[in-house]
Amino acid sequence: MQQYKTGKWLIRQTIPLLLLLMMLLMQFIAPPALELNLQRLEGLLYDAKVQFLPPWPRNVSNIQIVDIDEASLHEIGRMPWDRNLFARLTTKLNEAGALLVVFDVLFSEPQTNAALAAVQSWPQHATLTAAQRQNLLEHATRQDADLHFASAFQSTEVVLANLLHRHGTLRSGELSVGGVRQQRPTGTTPFEPFSGFAAPIAPLTAAARGQGFMNADEDADGFIRRVSLLHQLDQQLYPSLALEAFRIYSLVEQVEPRWRQEADKAYLQGVQIGNSLIHTDQQGRILIPYRGGPKHYPYSAAADVLMDRINDLRFDQAVVFVGTSATGLADLRATPTSLTFPGVEIHATVFDGLMSPQHLPYRPDWWSGAILLQMLTVGLLCLWLFPRLGPLTSIAAAMILALLVITVNLWLWHQHVLDLPLLNLLLLVLLLSVYFISYGFAREARRRKHINNVFDQYLPPAHIERLLNDPASVSLAGEKKQLSVLFSDIRDFTGISESMSAQALKLWLNQFFSPVTKAILAHDGTIDKYVGDMVMAFWGAPLEEPAHASKSVQAAFAIIAAVEALNRQFVAQGSPIARIGIGINSGEMIVGDLGSDFRRNYTVIGDAVNLGSRLEGLTKFYGVPLLVSEFTREQATDFAYLLVDKVRVKGKLIPIRIYMPIAADTPEPQQNLYQELDLALTAYFTRDFDTALAQLTTLQIKAEQLEGSLQNEAKLQQHNLFDVRRLIAIYLQRIDAFSKHPPASDWDGSHAHNNK
Known part of the structure; x- marks a missing residue:
């Protein structure tokens, strides 16, 4: 009998210890399929933080969005628009006082010059003298819309977008790399490389103040919760559109990646912009500090700007992001706050967050040790507490413990801007509480059965019910x-x-x-x-x-x-x-x-x-x-x-x-x-x-x-x-x-x- 009791005690203690060990291992070496599902669940918890916690404080910068919306497309025409319209839009924004214009639009193909094509195909072109042909060619070239667009950059600072390709080697346009310091220590961990790109055409690249990639980093469930500030192509690091815009806005010559050296390895720790350090993960990503649903920033229709229907000072000293929210242009993204979030506003949100890096949540270098300590503390507390409680009190204790874990995590998030994983801690509480509660109910059922077996022939039914x-x-x-x-x-x-x-x-x-x-x-x-x-x-x-x-x-x-x-x-x-x-x-x-x-x-x-x-x-x-x-x-x-x-x-x-x-x-x-x-x-x-x-x-x-x-x-x-x-x-x-x-x-x- 004593051996039987000892065996039951060992089983009761071994199973929760194994559950604790399993959760500890799963935190760091989970199988790929399981890790993918855990990331999806962790993403849902992050979404809840973004949706229900107070938003981060806004900075004082004037961020405006010029939207190529459905109304603008209906009034002006479907995309692609003539580059002269973009030149006119840039000029209008400059005249309205914009400090920086950021285009979330890709200009990787030149626009056809109709005048030049007409000259080259004119039948009498060959009968003209050389001087006449030169004058005609120069006149036709001056009608080039791309040059008109590039010339509009002279009056204001403009940042253009490029798109990096992870698969395929197709390369179009001209890529600019001057905004990132490329010097890296030995043993640097490689970024996941890109192999192709679509960049603005050479005249626009030469005239623009900067250039950044517009790629979106989707999580396993298709939601965009984080964004990369740096990507790698041909061993060169390139900035994101928002990072490049912030660099130019901050009047910084180059952004400098900060590395953390460990033995013979170097890991990316963040990006230094002037006196500000933007903490990132090892892939150069930050969490996007969403401040609500779409239209959090002021929107202006592109048609209203082009038609001079805006008479206020909204663009004065503003950073203007030009993009589209039109459904047919496929720049609507799934985010924690909306399933149809305009991509241009994501760039604006990241830019806004870079303006206040102290409000950007991040995972510090010691996050894995902190989670290990938290899981050990919570796990051992569960192992000590739950065996001493009954099934119903265990349910209440599990709810209180889960609420405590959530409260600590949210406090670290909102007060110290620390993004620590929460899912595995909650799963640990859930698994251990379910085990002990199930064990408690089973033990209670065995106890009730034992009491019933012992007293069924000896006590009146009413007394047996009282005992049970x-x-x-x-x-x-x-x-x-x-x-x-x-x-x-x-x-x-x-x-x-x-x-x-x-x-x-x-x-x-x-x-x-x-x-x-x-x-x-x-x-x-x-x-x-x-x-x-x-x-x-x-x-x-x-x-x-x-x-x-x-x-x-x-x-x-x-x-x-x-x-x-x-x-x-x-x-x-x-x-x-x-x-x-x-x-x-x-x-x-x-x-x-x-x-x-x-x-x-x-x-x-x-x-x-x-x-x-x-x-x-x-x-x-x-x-x-x-x-x-x-x-x-x-x-x-x-x-x-x-x-x-x-x-x-x-x-x-x-x-x-x-x-x-x-x-x-x-x-x-x-x-x-x-x-x-x-x-x-x-x-x-x-x-x-x-x-x-x-x-x-x-x-x-x-x-x-x-x-x-x-x-x-x-x-x-x-x-x-x-x-x-x-x-x-x-x-x-x-x-x-x-x-x-x-x-x-x-x-x-x-x-x-x-x-x-």
Whole structure:
């Protein structure tokens, strides 16, 4: 049994430890498929932070978005627009006071020069003189829209977009690399390289102030939560559109990648822009500090700018991002705050975040150690806490612990701008709490089943339900308690059994035990056992019962009444009637689930139990159906009693008084007889043997007369109620013996019984 318990304990502790170890390993070396799903779930938690936490403070810069929206396309025409329109748009923005114009539009193909094409295809072109052809060519070239667009850059600072290709080697346009310092330490961890690009055409690249990539970094679920500030192509690092715009806005010649050297490896730590360090991950990515849904920044329709319908100062000292929110142009992205977030506003949001790098959430170098420490702390707390709680309290504790983990994570996010993973911590709490709660419910189910199995045959259903609803109210372990125990036995059972066949005896006993058991359970008793014709029951356990003594006496009267009713059936059947003796004692007993590894029983043991058994045996000697000890009489004070004797039972030196409780419905003649008998016995115990002899002799005559007056039906009751003549005869014999051999001077009135 001890080995079995040890095995269960090891299993109970090993499984949660394995769960903790599994979660620790999964945090750092999860299988690719699982890691992909975990990233998706972690992304959802990030989305919740962005949506429900207060947005980061805005900087004071004027960020405007000029939108090539559906209305502009309807009014001006579908894309691609003529470059002269973009030149005009740039000029208008410059005239309105814009400091910087950032185009989230790709100009990787030159626009056809219609005038030049017409000149080159003119049939008379060959008949012109060289000077005429040169003049005509120069005039046609001056009509080139790309040159007009590039010339518009002279009046304002413009940043253009390029697109890097991860697959394929197609390269178009001219890529600018001057905005990033390329010097890197040895052992630098490589970025995931790109192999192609689509950049602005050479005239635009030459005229523009800067150039940055417009690539979007999608997570596994297609959402854009972070953006790369740097990408690598041909061993060169290139800035993003927002980073390049911020560099030019900050009047910085170059941005400088900051590296962290570890042994022979160097890892990207961030990007230095002037005096500001932008923390990034090793791939140069930052989290996008979304400030809400689309249209967080002021939008102006491109058509309104081109048609001079804007007369306010919204573009004064502004950084203007030019892009599109039109559905058909495929620049709408899925983000934590919207499934149709314009790509141009993502660049504007990143630029806004770079303006306040102290508000950009990031993961520090020590994030893995912090998560390991958090998981160990939370895991060990769960291992210590949950085994001490019940299933329902474990659910509450798990919710509180999960809320605490979330609160700490959000506090670090909002107060210290730290982006630490949250999913695995919550999964750890969930797994351990589900295990312990499931184990608790299983343990509770086993406990309920065990309680039901132990007490189903011994307790009334209502008590079993109370035990199941409140298992803590009962202890199956051995404990000392004040209880009352009852023994009931059939007199002359040996003779009855010899007169009946085995089958008939079994049916007769079943008929007898059923009403007796019902009477005990009806008075909240606990059936201990059946041994042959004997029934043993007790009160006060497993449920507390302050009135255990009174209820045991009530049950005894109910048993006597049930047997009287049963005897009428036996007489009608021609079966032997049952005469019973009941002994009750109250006192300190040991109660619990006792036994061996192979068989156990919820029972009571102790000297007080043995005394109850002795009293049941004495009922036959005294001819009474019910005897209780003086200890029971002291506690069951709501009954009348007749002192039967003062005895020393076998194994005991101190004498005790034994009594017969008198039922409240006892006929008045019998009650009077008992009162007179009590007076006679009082004289006996005070050594007034002459008075006792006279009174007992008179009572013997009255008892015979009373018995003769009873009907046959009442005789059955008399047999189980009290055979007064036998008790009188006992005391007459004792007085006669004392008349010949007087008792010693220290006689205490007790009688020794040496038989069990």
